[in-house]
Amino acid sequence: xxxxxxxxxxxxxxxxxxxxxxxxxxxxxxxxxxxxxxxxxxxxxxxxxxxxxxxxxxxxxxxxxxxxxxxxxxxxxxxxxxxxxxxxxxxxxxxxxxxxxxxxxxxxxxxxxxxxxxxxxxxxxxxxxxxxxxxxxxxxxxxxxxxxxxxxxxxxxxxxxxxxxxxxxxxxxxxxxxxxxxxxxxxxxxxxxxxxxxxxxxxxxxxxxxxxxxxxxxxxxxxxxxxxxxxxxxxxxxxxxxxxxxxxxxxxxxxxx
Amino acid sequence: xxxxxxxxxxxxxxxxxxxxxxxxxxxxxxxxxxxxxxxxxxxxxxxxxxxxxxxxxxxxxxxxxxxxxxxxxxxxxxxxxxxxxxxxxxxxxxxxxxxxxxxxxxxxxxxxxxxxxxxxxxxxxxxxxxxxxxxxxxxxxxxxxxxxxxxxxxxxxxxxxxxxxxxxxxxxxxxxxxxxxxxxxxxxxxxxxxxxxxxxxxxxxxxxxxxxxxxxxxxxxxxxxxxxxxxxxxxxxxxxxxxxxxxxxxxxxxxxxxxxxxxxxxxxxxxxxxxxxxxxxxxxxxxxxxxxxxxxxxxxxxxxxxx
Numbered sequence: 001x002x003x004x005x006x007x008x009x010x011x012x013x014x015x016x017x018x019x020x021x022x023x024x025x026x027x028x029x030x031x032x033x034x035x036x037x038x039x040x041x042x043x044x045x046x047x048x049x050x051x052x053x054x055x056x057x058x059x060x061x062x063x064x065x066x067x068x069x070x071x072x073x074x075x076x077x078x079x080x081x082x083x084x085x086x087x088x089x090x091x092x093x094x095x096x097x098x099x100x101x102x103x104x105x106x107x108x109x110x111x112x113x114x115x116x117x118x119x120x121x122x123x124x125x126x127x128x129x130x131x132x133x134x135x136x137x138x139x140x141x142x143x144x145x146x147x148x149x150x151x152x153x154x155x156x157x158x159x160x161x162x163x164x165x166x167x168x169x170x171x172x173x174x175x176x177x178x179x180x181x182x183x184x185x186x187x188x189x190x191x192x193x194x195x196x197x198x199x200x201x202x203x204x205x206x207x208x209x210x211x212x213x214x215x216x217x218x219x220x221x222x223x224x225x226x227x228x229x230x231x232x233x234x235x236x237x238x239x240x241x242x243x244x245x246x247x248x249x250x251x252x253x254x255x256x257x
Numbered sequence: 258x259x260x261x262x263x264x265x266x267x268x269x270x271x272x273x274x275x276x277x278x279x280x281x282x283x284x285x286x287x288x289x290x291x292x293x294x295x296x297x298x299x300x301x302x303x304x305x306x307x308x309x310x311x312x313x314x315x316x317x318x319x320x321x322x323x324x325x326x327x328x329x330x331x332x333x334x335x336x337x338x339x340x341x342x343x344x345x346x347x348x349x350x351x352x353x354x355x356x357x358x359x360x361x362x363x364x365x366x367x368x369x370x371x372x373x374x375x376x377x378x379x380x381x382x383x384x385x386x387x388x389x390x391x392x393x394x395x396x397x398x399x400x401x402x403x404x405x406x407x408x409x410x411x412x413x414x415x416x417x418x419x420x421x422x423x424x425x426x427x428x429x430x431x432x433x434x435x436x437x438x439x440x441x442x443x444x445x446x447x448x449x450x451x452x453x454x455x456x457x458x459x460x461x462x463x464x465x466x467x468x469x470x471x472x473x474x475x476x477x478x479x480x481x482x483x484x485x486x487x488x489x490x491x492x493x494x495x496x497x498x499x500x501x502x503x504x505x506x507x508x509x510x511x512x513x514x515x516x517x518x519x520x521x522x523x524x525x526x527x528x529x530x531x532x533x534x535x536x537x538x539x540x541x542x543x544x545x546x547x548x549x550x551x552x553x554x555x556x557x558x559x560x561x562x563x564x
Binding site: 002004005006008009011012013015016019020023087090091092094095096097098099100101102252256257 | 270308309310311329331338345347349360365
């Protein structure tokens, strides 16, 4: 493998992805900002004042890390799935497939694009959150590493969705029927300690619970789960999903006839 | 040196359609090669396999000695592809389309900029570099796909019907451009339905039909084998019936022109001598159909008859 060529190619894909995100900023950046502002106003400000505190924090403060993580997850996933499927649908994916870069470069370039959009939107939501509440980062390394790893996991998942998708409906099924319910049930708005034991155990099967709680731990210093568990789960998902992406690219499933 | 070697290439799609039934092809470096065939013959499948966009079922493909099974990246570096369908990102600007393609081949900085400017200027797209691809006309989109395929200066350029839907003026300028890059050393393989295009540009021809190669020879050899040609003659004055000419079959057309069919055993001198003997004066003469087209139809039809 020609390393220099692949580095230039990866940089090119990342640049292309960022140009796309900024070109359609009305679709990529504005909607999550508006949605999250509404969450902060309705759940945090109006309803949150009646809820009081959770785990010793104002409700607004408690949900802010979860909302930031939710926007990172959905935007990372959404960026890769729509960009890669769009390239496949419009056939300009062929530009990359005929070029001498490795499949890993194609995957890494798109995942990096997803991560960058996720972080960009996450940063914007953080700024919006600061208008409503005070956030001090308790554990900066954990905060940054968890948000990065979570963003990578969902960018890889978006890539796999795009590879299998045959029509535009197929790229909205997973976000609508899997990602959104798992995120809402992943402890963004509540602590699982409020649930009966059975539902607490069911909640522990949801990987997003670990990401939201580890991120909350990074910012507020409180969590429903062990941080070590969160790292293990995230690393396992990164390895499994990246291997899955490589397998699909090598076999040409969904991209070659 | 062989630019492309294909041995016993087969492709059977998941629906059971056997698109290629074991084709062999050998293209010399520097050649200008036409791959012809009716729709559905297997041309695009063969190009898809060469460019690694289609998985082959069997056989070998080598590009400048690089086997696509074992040395794919090196093979890809030698290859530029202009596909039949427009596969541009229509929301991307012309300039970004070129920058991206250069980057995918590891080109960046000054070299990439020079190449991009060179090919956009040569294909008369430099003034449109800041426009979105979707705003280009059909002919411009085709030219952009050619410029994109050339940005890494491939040794082998494959064009799948590059002039489809392009007006005559642009088609001629594209021919001149392709002649120039071929003269500069790029091997070119062309598929086209415009047989005069193949006759005008290519030195070698392969005809593929129903997944098999039914002809593979030099252009001059193929035209030499042409069994019959039909000429249309405009006559000075008016003919009431077709004159009988020794060695030729004649027919008077409704528009008053004379059709003369010439076999391989006769020549044009004897045709004119015959016409002179009968006092028929010829104002002008043209081929009824493109010579290669006649040969193509003859080969494809005779294959059909043989079945």
